[in-house]
Amino acid sequence: MATTEQPFVGTPRKVTAHLTQNEKLSFEISSPGKKAYKLPPLDVPEVDPAQLLGKAAREDTGTLPELSEIEIIRHFTRLSTWNYAIDLGMYPLGSCTMKYNPRVNEFVSRLEGIAEAHPYQPESLSQGSLQIVKLLQDCLIEITGMDTITLQPAAGAHGEFTGILLARAWHKSKGNARRNILIPDSAHGTNPATAAVCGYQVVNIKSNSQGGIDVAALEQIVNEDTAALMLTNPSTIGVFENQIHKIADILHAKGALLYMDGANMNALCGKTRPGDFGVDVMHLNLHKTFSTPHGGGGPGSGPVACKKILEPFLPIPVVEEGSDGQLRWNYDRPESVGRVRAFYGNFGMFVRALAYTLANGPDGLRQTTEDAVLNANYIRKKLEDVYDLPYTTPSMHEVVFSDRRQVKNGIKTGDLAKRLIDYGFHPYTTSFPLIVPGALMIEPTESESREELDLFVDAMRQIAREADENPELILSAPHSTRVSRLDETTAARKPVLRWKPQPE
Amino acid sequence: MRYLPKSPAERTEMLREIGASSIDDLFSTIPEEYRLKRDLNIPRQMGESEIIDHFKNAAAHNAVGYASFIGAGVYRHYRPVIIDSLVQRGEFLTSYTPYQAEITQGTLQAIFEFQTMICELTGMDIANASMYDGSTGAAEAAMMAVRITGRDGIVVARTVHPEYREVMETYAQHQEHSANEVGYGADGRIDLATLEQALTDKSAAVLVQSPNFFGVVEDIPAIAEIAHKKGALLIVSIAEAISLGIVRPPAEADIVSLEAQSFGVAPSYGGPFCGVLAAKEKYLRQMPGRLVGETKDKDGRRGFVLTLSTREQHIRREKATSNICTNQALVALMATIYMTVYGKQGIKDLAVQNLAKAQYAAKTLSENGKLLFANAPRFHEFVLQTSETAEQLNARLLENKIIGGLSLKKWYPELGNATLWCATELTTKEQIDQAAAVLTEASVATTA
Numbered sequence: 001m002a003t004t005e006q007p008f009v010g011t012p013r014k015v016t017a018h019l020t021q022n023e024k025l026s027f028e029i030s031s032p033g034k035k036a037y038k039l040p041p042l043d044v045p046e047v048d049p050a051q052l053l054g055k056a057a058r059e060d061t062g063t064l065p066e067l068s069e070i071e072i073i074r075h076f077t078r079l080s081t082w083n084y085a086i087d088l089g090m091y092p093l094g095s096c097t098m099k100y101n102p103r104v105n106e107f108v109s110r111l112e113g114i115a116e117a118h119p120y121q122p123e124s125l126s127q128g129s130l131q132i133v134k135l136l137q138d139c140l141i142e143i144t145g146m147d148t149i150t151l152q153p154a155a156g157a158h159g160e161f162t163g164i165l166l167a168r169a170w171h172k173s174k175g176n177a178r179r180n181i182l183i184p185d186s187a188h189g190t191n192p193a194t195a196a197v198c199g200y201q202v203v204n205i206k207s208n209s210q211g212g213i214d215v216a217a218l219e220q221i222v223n224e225d226t227a228a229l230m231l232t233n234p235s236t237i238g239v240f241e242n243q244i245h246k247i248a249d250i251l252h253a254k255g256a257l258l259y260m261d262g263a264n265m266n267a268l269c270g271k272t273r274p275g276d277f278g279v280d281v282m283h284l285n286l287h288k289t290f291s292t293p294h295g296g297g298g299p300g301s302g303p304v305a306c307k308k309i310l311e312p313f314l315p316i317p318v319v320e321e322g323s324d325g326q327l328r329w330n331y332d333r334p335e336s337v338g339r340v341r342a343f344y345g346n347f348g349m350f351v352r353a354l355a356y357t358l359a360n361g362p363d364g365l366r367q368t369t370e371d372a373v374l375n376a377n378y379i380r381k382k383l384e385d386v387y388d389l390p391y392t393t394p395s396m397h398e399v400v401f402s403d404r405r406q407v408k409n410g411i412k413t414g415d416l417a418k419r420l421i422d423y424g425f426h427p428y429t430t431s432f433p434l435i436v437p438g439a440l441m442i443e444p445t446e447s448e449s450r451e452e453l454d455l456f457v458d459a460m461r462q463i464a465r466e467a468d469e470n471p472e473l474i475l476s477a478p479h480s481t482r483v484s485r486l487d488e489t490t491a492a493r494k495p496v497l498r499w500k501p502q503p504e
Numbered sequence: 505m506r507y508l509p510k511s512p513a514e515r516t517e518m519l520r521e522i523g524a525s526s527i528d529d530l531f532s533t534i535p536e537e538y539r540l541k542r543d544l545n546i547p548r549q550m551g552e553s554e555i556i557d558h559f560k561n562a563a564a565h566n567a568v569g570y571a572s573f574i575g576a577g578v579y580r581h582y583r584p585v586i587i588d589s590l591v592q593r594g595e596f597l598t599s600y601t602p603y604q605a606e607i608t609q610g611t612l613q614a615i616f617e618f619q620t621m622i623c624e625l626t627g628m629d630i631a632n633a634s635m636y637d638g639s640t641g642a643a644e645a646a647m648m649a650v651r652i653t654g655r656d657g658i659v660v661a662r663t664v665h666p667e668y669r670e671v672m673e674t675y676a677q678h679q680e681h682s683a684n685e686v687g688y689g690a691d692g693r694i695d696l697a698t699l700e701q702a703l704t705d706k707s708a709a710v711l712v713q714s715p716n717f718f719g720v721v722e723d724i725p726a727i728a729e730i731a732h733k734k735g736a737l738l739i740v741s742i743a744e745a746i747s748l749g750i751v752r753p754p755a756e757a758d759i760v761s762l763e764a765q766s767f768g769v770a771p772s773y774g775g776p777f778c779g780v781l782a783a784k785e786k787y788l789r790q791m792p793g794r795l796v797g798e799t800k801d802k803d804g805r806r807g808f809v810l811t812l813s814t815r816e817q818h819i820r821r822e823k824a825t826s827n828i829c830t831n832q833a834l835v836a837l838m839a840t841i842y843m844t845v846y847g848k849q850g851i852k853d854l855a856v857q858n859l860a861k862a863q864y865a866a867k868t869l870s871e872n873g874k875l876l877f878a879n880a881p882r883f884h885e886f887v888l889q890t891s892e893t894a895e896q897l898n899a900r901l902l903e904n905k906i907i908g909g910l911s912l913k914k915w916y917p918e919l920g921n922a923t924l925w926c927a928t929e930l931t932t933k934e935q936i937d938q939a940a941a942v943l944t945e946a947s948v949a950t951t952a
Contacts (some may be wrong), residue, residue: 026617026844037584037850042857043933044864049750049856052863053881056721058752062624064848072844073586076837079610080595083602087594100507101598104552109772110588113563119774120574120910121567122902128565129773139546154636154775157817157829168678193817193827199678202822240533270544271531277538287830295591295834296611297601297794298634299776315674338674342577342639342667343774351559358558361549364505370527371508374518377530381522394533418606427604432818449509450518481606483807491799491811495788497630498620499798 007470010462014089014455015424017480023078027499030065036072063501082482083296084426090452092379094398094429094441095188095236097266097288102359105291105352114351119343123328129347130327133319136354137303140284143357143365144262145275146305150314152345156263159283159302160194160230162315165337166281166306167228167257168198169313173335174255178227184213186237186433191230191261200227207435211237211391215246222254228281232261233274236433236441237391238376238398240267248278257281265289266445267373267397270366274305281306286346290353301349315340371446372397375453379442382457386464390436397445403438406467411474413438416463418485419477423459505549571935572907573865575885575926576717577638577665577743578774579766581854582930587768587841591834601794601833605809611833612808615796618780618840625745625843625851626760627753628782633794633810634831638763639668641779642711642741643675644792644826645761646683648781649709649737651790651825652758656681657707659736661694663716665743666915672711681708692720692877692887700730709737714754715747718924719862719885720877728756745839746928747883749846749855759783768842769835778835789815792826854929858884861927865936869925872943876922885926887912887919890943894923897943906939 049057067075084091091098109115117129137149153159164181171178180203181195192202205221208214212235222229229251234240241247248258260274260282266289268274274282286292286301306314316336317329329344360368373396380389380399387401403413417427417440429441444453466473478484510518515527524530531539550558572580591597595610602608602615615633622631635641646658658676660669662685669685676683686702689695694712703710710731714722724740731738740754745766754760765777783791789812797811817824846854862884866875869888876887890897894911901908909923916922927936 023613025613025620027620030847032848034847035850036845036847037854039850039853039857039929042860044860044936047856047860047863049859052859053721053751056723056752056881058748058750058852061749061848061852062627062753064621064624064846064851065844066847066849067844069586069845072841073590075844076590076596076614076841077593079613080590080593082608082610082613083595083599084604084607085595086598091600093600096600098598098600102507104555106592106597108556108559110770111559111563113566113568114559115770115772116568116580117566117773118572118574118578118580118771118907120576120578121570121572121907122898125567125570125902125907126773128562131562131565132559135547142545154640155828155830157827158636158640161827165674165678189816189818189821189824190827190829192822193820193824196822196824197675197678197827242533242535245535245538270540272534272538272540276540277535293597293834294600295597296599296608296614296837297833298830299636299832299835300830301776316670338677339667339670340640340674341671341775342637342665345774346776347773348770348776355555355559358547358550358555359507359552360505362543362546364507364549365544365546367505367508370530371510371515373530374515374522374527377522377524378518394530396530396533417604421604421607426600426607446508450514452509478606482609483606483801483805484803486605486801486807486809487799488809488811491797491809492814495795495811496798497616497788497795497811498623499616 008465009470009473010466012423013458020081020482021078023075025499026065026067026075027063029071030067032066034066034068036067036069089424090444090448090456091426092428092442092444094443095263097443097445099291099445100447101291101293102356105355108355109348109351127327130319132350132354134327136350139357140303140305143269144282144305145273147308148311149303149305151303151350152315152341153302153304154341154346155300156283156285156302157190157194158340159304160190161197162340163259163281163283163304164194164198166310166313167259169337170310171227179225181227182221182229186211186235186435187230187232188261188263210393211235211239211435212241213247215243218247219250222250222256224254226254226256228257228259230259230261232263234264234267234396237400238395239393240396244277263288264397267369269369270362271369281310286349286353291356292349292352299346299349301346313337368446375444375446375448378453379444379457383460386461387440398441398443400436401440402436403440407438409467409471411467411471413440415474419463419474420459421478422480425456425459567907570905570907573925574907574910576910576924578771579744579928580771580930581746581766581928583768584845587838590841591837596834596837602810605807609807612796614837614840616798616808618836619796621843622780622782625748625753626762626782627755628760629785630788631780631782632791633796634836635779635781635793636832637775637777637779638741638743638761639671641761641781642668643672645739645759645781646672646709646711647679648759648790648792649739650681652787653708653737655706655708657704658683659702659707659710660685661712662687663694663718664711664713664741665717668741691880692718693722693880694727696726696730703734703736705735707734707736709739711739711741713741713743715744715883718877718887719882721751721881721883724754725756744883746855746858749851750859751883764839767839769838776832776835778832778839790825793828794831857929861929861931862886865925865927868936868940869943871940884928885924888923888925889919890921893921901939901942904938904942
């Protein structure tokens with residue numbers, strides 16, 4: 001019989017443990033002579049590679065696995081069951097916008113004329129692809145309120161790179177590329193890394209007590225050396241910069257530009273437009289706001305939208321409509337920053353993002369934004385009595401708590417996150433933004449039903465109680481996974497980055 | 505909206521619990537003058553069948569039912585059905601970057617297998633979890649060489665894919681390193697004497713592509729010797745991964761930048777593809793991008809984690825090796841499954857078929873033109889010089905539902921009427937013979 005001394009152990013309501021299959025590395029289950037392929041007979045004369053290639057001929061193709069088709073299906077299916085996924089449940093990673101990835105997007109991206117399109121087939125036989133590019137561009141320009149766009153960047157950080165190159169080229173055209181990029185201390189790590197890659201010095205600016213830009217301090221810092229401010233809006237604590245136009249005015253008065261990191265665009269679509277509140281250049285993450293799948297870490301796509309003044313500098317090529325109504329690529333752009341990627345970007349992601357936009361329409365996008373903000377505020381309301389809320393400014397699409405109340409028992413945000421796994425949820429974003437010590441950054445997105453949110457709230461509340469009454473349980477979590485916490489220190493100290501055959 | 509899992513009553517109830525009187529209360533921090541008070545001017549909400557019709561209509565305005573001889577960095581190979589079955593599993597498709605290792609071991613183990621297979625194929629010691637594509641991979645490799653050597657010059661072969669060179673130029677312009685180009689000789693390979701002259705003690709690296717843009721295999725050991733003699737690194741860019749089944753791996757290179765699109769990835773009008781960097785072990789700390797490493801959990805079970813992240817932007821911010829954040833995980837998974845399907849023997853058999861098809865195509869098509877760089881070793885692409893222009897030639901081929909070779913005039917005007925042709929295992933003898941027949945008509949017409 002339970003005694004009152006026994007510490008509290010929560011009851012996960014979302015999950016029940018079940019078995020998962022063990023599976024070795026493909027190399028370890030391989031045996032010589034097994035095959036999963038069959039080539040058609042050769043319909044041209046056979047060749048002798050040694051004769052054609054001479055000393056450039058390869059003798060040994062190294063150790064690749066040799067398996068049959070059923071073994072490969074089982075191998076990767078078993079691996080897949082070791083992953084958490086949006087398709088399984090809520091994925092509250094702040095700043096990552098883990099929303100539903102509609103399956104019709106996958107279907108249309110695989111249509112033969114789309115999937116098999118070669119980037120160098122004649123433009124007359126690429127009008128369908130060009131129409132997709134053009135329509136997506138038009139939609140994104142309207143959604144952001146900007147004047148023009150390039151879809152070429154392959155990911156968000158690549159978009160930042162492109163956007164800062166545009167800013168640099170514009171300054172240079174005025175005679176001085178300038179030296180500094182201002183970056184708030186709440187920014188994503190890609191922002192300062194991007195500024196550095198573009199040859200700029202990073203000037204960090206401190207956030208104010210509300211977690212936003214300190215406008216008075218900004219006014220002091222901005223000068224003729226400032227090329228741009230890179231600003232995330234809503235900020236990484238999920239707060240709209242309500243002095244945004246003042247910020248833009250301060251920059252513009254000194255000839256500097258306002259760059260917006262569009263990571264949090266899911267809070268704005270259909271409700272307000274960056275182009276209307278003073279942004280000069282921004283990137284979008286199609287894999288966040290526009291539902292293209294994260295796929296375990298890519299591919300992404302990071303279009304860059306900008307104002308007319310930056311248009312001459314867009315990467316080549318840009319799509320144009322001829323007087324005959326035909327679409328074509330224009331490469332003759334003497335002021336262009338050049339090319340940031342071969343071909344035209346991650347076209348397959350354009351197809352998916354456009355399918356998402358068409359499935360939503362103006363009313364759907366607005367409702368999506370409203371639901372995303374509603375969900376974040378609901379979580380905030382239901383948890384603010386058990387987790388510390390360092391900034392009480394109104395939240396938009398995400399809410400950032402801190403582990404301040406739990407840390408007194410030695411429990412940090414990362415520990416709480418690991419325990420959340422036992423309750424059947426993917427952790428929230430931990431330890432970011434840096435302005436919040438011990439941050440729990442929670443972004444539910446619009447894709448969660450009230451039932452799922454309630455389960456999440458229940459899990460977080462039970463964990464808060466465990467943290468008070470049973471800290472050991474949390475410190476050793478997760479308890480339900482195939483592997484427990486992994487030794488990351490040894491992994492980094494003695495890196496094993498590939499399989500090697502065991503000596504006999 | 506069918507993706508949104510809430511009823512109107514639930515929304516009202518949730519607002520009440522939050523203490524908001526309407527949804528607009530939650531947007532009150534947006535200054536009034538910037539709130540959008542109209543519908544976005546984008547197409548209206550469509551049903552699923554309408555969306556499919558929209559894209560089917562677009563697809564019908566692309567080339568469908570054509571035989572194609574275009575390669576030039578994007579290659580048509582057969583893609584085994586199981587790749588798509590597996591990558592469409594939601595556990596792969598809708599998973600995030602595997603930062604939480606306990607619940608992403610599937611993605612992590614697959615990437616570890618990917619890294620291993622890339623090492624085996626390229627002859628390098630280490631490989632990363634993938635880069636955006638071959639062009640940005642080449643640019644990142646150049647920046648990596650600059651960091652390693654502390655020198656700032658990159659010497660690039662003109663036989664590297666022209667768009668890769670353009671991307672490298674964009675990256676280099678603000679990195680305080682300079683790139684200069686070295687031309688090719690009569691055999692279509694980098695001119696070794698010119699290369700030797702172009703190298704100085706400020707040269708960080710030589711970057712070549714092999715097989716190069718003309719399909720010609722470069723003499724990697726000779727280039728490596730010249731580069732290393734001057735203390736420069738050798739970077740080898742490979743745009744056609746299938747070539748590694750039969751072409752000797754660039755083992756003398758210091759860094760290999762591979763585009764793995766050929767491993768089961770659709771052309772998809774140019775992306776998404778899958779770049780990857782591989783290198784000698786001693787350059788590990790300067791490698792950009794994600795890396796997966798093997799480790800153990802506290803009970804001694806094998807597991808995998810993202811590792812060495814102190815190189816990366818989310819830790820190092822402006823001092824990171826690169827600003828790169830994502831990789832191309834799902835595309836790398838396609839490549840991993842592809843390499844597993846073909847395996848040790850299949851990748852070779854496949855490469856030999858490509859070699860045979862291209863050999864036949866080059867021999868047959870050059871009966872009506874001149875095969876350039878005929879004596880150099882080639883993989884599955886070749887350059888044909890013709891009496892008529894590429895436009896004239898291709899117009900006639902298109903009438904016969906054949907997309908002919910790619911005109912090289914834009915990038916290599918010195919080659920005259922030159923076109924770059926590619927044949928893969930999917931190119932049939934019948935298609936080659938048909939193209940040759942159209943070329944014959946053309947040359948008859950020209951002669952007449």
